[in-house]
Amino acid sequence: MAHILIIEDEPVTRATLASYLDAQGYKVSQAETAENAESILEKQDVDLLLVDINLPGKDGLQITREQRAKSELGIILVTGRDDEIDRIVGLELGADDYVCKPFNRRELLARLKNLLRRTEDVRRLSRRIYRFGKFQFDVAARHLQTVEGGCISLTRAEFEVLDMLVSRAGEVASRDALMSRVTHRQYGANPRTVDVLIRRLRSKLEEDPASPRVITTVHGEGYVFTAPLN
Amino acid sequence: MAHILIIEDEPVTRATLASYLDAQGYKVSQAETAENAESILEKQDVDLLLVDINLPGKDGLQITREQRAKSELGIILVTGRDDEIDRIVGLELGADDYVCKPFNRRELLARLKNLLRRTEDVRRLSRRIYRFGKFQFDVAARHLQTVEGGCISLTRAEFEVLDMLVSRAGEVASRDALMSRVTHRQYGANPRTVDVLIRRLRSKLEEDPASPRVITTVHGEGYVFTAPLN
DNA sequence: TCAGTGATGTTAAAATTTGTTAACCAGCGG
DNA sequence: CCGCTGGTTAACAAATTTTAACATCACTGA
Numbered sequence: 001m002a003h004i005l006i007i008e009d010e011p012v013t014r015a016t017l018a019s020y021l022d023a024q025g026y027k028v029s030q031a032e033t034a035e036n037a038e039s040i041l042e043k044q045d046v047d048l049l050l051v052d053i054n055l056p057g058k059d060g061l062q063i064t065r066e067q068r069a070k071s072e073l074g075i076i077l078v079t080g081r082d083d084e085i086d087r088i089v090g091l092e093l094g095a096d097d098y099v100c101k102p103f104n105r106r107e108l109l110a111r112l113k114n115l116l117r118r119t120e121d122v123r124r125l126s127r128r129i130y131r132f133g134k135f136q137f138d139v140a141a142r143h144l145q146t147v148e149g150g151c152i153s154l155t156r157a158e159f160e161v162l163d164m165l166v167s168r169a170g171e172v173a174s175r176d177a178l179m180s181r182v183t184h185r186q187y188g189a190n191p192r193t194v195d196v197l198i199r200r201l202r203s204k205l206e207e208d209p210a211s212p213r214v215i216t217t218v219h220g221e222g223y224v225f226t227a228p229l230n
Numbered sequence: 231m232a233h234i235l236i237i238e239d240e241p242v243t244r245a246t247l248a249s250y251l252d253a254q255g256y257k258v259s260q261a262e263t264a265e266n267a268e269s270i271l272e273k274q275d276v277d278l279l280l281v282d283i284n285l286p287g288k289d290g291l292q293i294t295r296e297q298r299a300k301s302e303l304g305i306i307l308v309t310g311r312d313d314e315i316d317r318i319v320g321l322e323l324g325a326d327d328y329v330c331k332p333f334n335r336r337e338l339l340a341r342l343k344n345l346l347r348r349t350e351d352v353r354r355l356s357r358r359i360y361r362f363g364k365f366q367f368d369v370a371a372r373h374l375q376t377v378e379g380g381c382i383s384l385t386r387a388e389f390e391v392l393d394m395l396v397s398r399a400g401e402v403a404s405r406d407a408l409m410s411r412v413t414h415r416q417y418g419a420n421p422r423t424v425d426v427l428i429r430r431l432r433s434k435l436e437e438d439p440a441s442p443r444v445i446t447t448v449h450g451e452g453y454v455f456t457a458p459l460n
Numbered sequence: 461t462c463a464g465t466g467a468t469g470t471t472a473a474a475a476t477t478t479g480t481t482a483a484c485c486a487g488c489g490g
Numbered sequence: 491c492c493g494c495t496g497g498t499t500a501a502c503a504a505a506t507t508t509t510a511a512c513a514t515c516a517c518t519g520a
Contacts, residue, residue, distance in 0.1 A: 088340055091341055110318050113321075113322075121352055170370045211383060221386070226372055
């Protein structure tokens with residue numbers, strides 16, 4: 001489940017929010033100040049920030065500006081008064097949404113869910129996890145997972161090839177390009193080596209390796225990744 | 231620049247919005263009703279919907295539900311009264327954001343920009359797919375799909391020819407043009423080669439390859455794609 | 461160290477795609 | 491009807507890719 005970080009100096013509001021979101025099944029972290037929040041952000045993967053605009057020290061707008069500069073993390077601003085200027089400035093700084101205290105919890109939840117849905121793709125891609133067909137290709141973990149939960153291990157060379165193809169999905173990769181990614185030798189590379197690797201990959205991830213859908217051959221040019229990514 | 235579709239029955243609000251967004255450099259289309267909007271959505275690539283929640287006939291919530299079912303198009307709801315229930319229902323149906331009339335234009339613009347930034351990746355990953363007859367030509371996947379769900383694979387040369395013809399549907403492509411797209415060779419291209427490719431393509435996608443409807447020969451000039459695209 | 465195992469590289473035959481050729485066909489103006 | 495131009499078709503040839511079998515390499519644990 002998604003991880004939400006609440007940044008709010010007022011203890012009662014913070015605790016209320018936290019217990020509500022926790023009851024909804026989210027993983028919730030709390031921070032009283034910007035500094036506090038930053039140390040959590042450094043250590044953990046956070047999916048969404050819920051930030052009070054009025055904080056002692058570095059305020060919510062400042063936090064928004066800084067976070068937006070370095071990530072695509074979802075940000076919802078919370079404020080006590082319905083201050084239109086703050087709201088607009090917050091949005092212009094890149095906050096995704098805004099709620100005013102006292103807020104309707106159901107509304108907050110709806111906004112939160114929407115934002116999480118909207119940022120899901122970006123968050124997954126930033127962790128370099130690609131989904132296609134019935135697989136999930138995790139670049140950091142260097143393996144494939146099937147929807148059913150199975151785990152298909154990839155050899156180093158297979159991994160390199162798949163990574164190169166997936167990250168340039170739709171673009172043709174030449175044998176030379178693939179070869180130089182796989183091997184670190186300078187000369188005398190047999191161009192057929194790549195074909196064999198592709199064949200081995202196909203046997204792992206194609207429904208029917210005889211008529212490949214995921215990795216398509218481009219005669220005379222190379223190979224392309226052609227499965228729909230989501 | 232992004233293409234925004236405004237769905238609003240009240241002419242003054244619609245015109246005001248349209249001219250404001252146009253002045254901001256967006257491509258703007260306008261629709262008075264849901265039906266009107268749907269015909270625009272079918273024909274053109276739209277990046278974001280700005281929908282009034284209160285429309286005669288099919289209303290904004292219904293439009294949201296239907297669009298969200300088939301695409302990840304960004305949706306911002308506009309409502310006249312500050313009706314909390316409508317607002318929450320809209321968000322729960324998957325609208326990405328909403329604004330209340332009378333709205334601050336700067337706020338609308340900020341929300342709009344944020345949403346476009348969020349949906350940028352998704353839109354980039356969306357595919358060029360042409361529909362004609364009983365086929366669907368998926369450029370990214372480099373193959374044809376039939377309505378029945380079958381999949382017809384195309385060789386590289388066939389794909390290049392079809393892509394060139396389809397993307398310039400209605401315009402005649404000369405043999406030379408087609409040949410230079412297909413071949414990798416520098417010299418001595420035989421002009422009859424294209425004919426053979428066309429024949430192979432026709433046998434894959436013509437109902438009756440003897441009297442072609444999809445790819446028509448233009449005597450002395452070349453070939454045209456002549457099937458209706460939808 | 462050394463056998464054993466899995467990963468990687470090489471090769472050659474089989475299969476597929478692409479290119480060439482030539483026979484044949486269709487339309488058209490004399 | 492003839493000859494001309496250009497298009498279609500089938501058969502074949504050339505180029506490229508796939509496949510399987512095998513050789514080699516690199517690492518592991520005894």
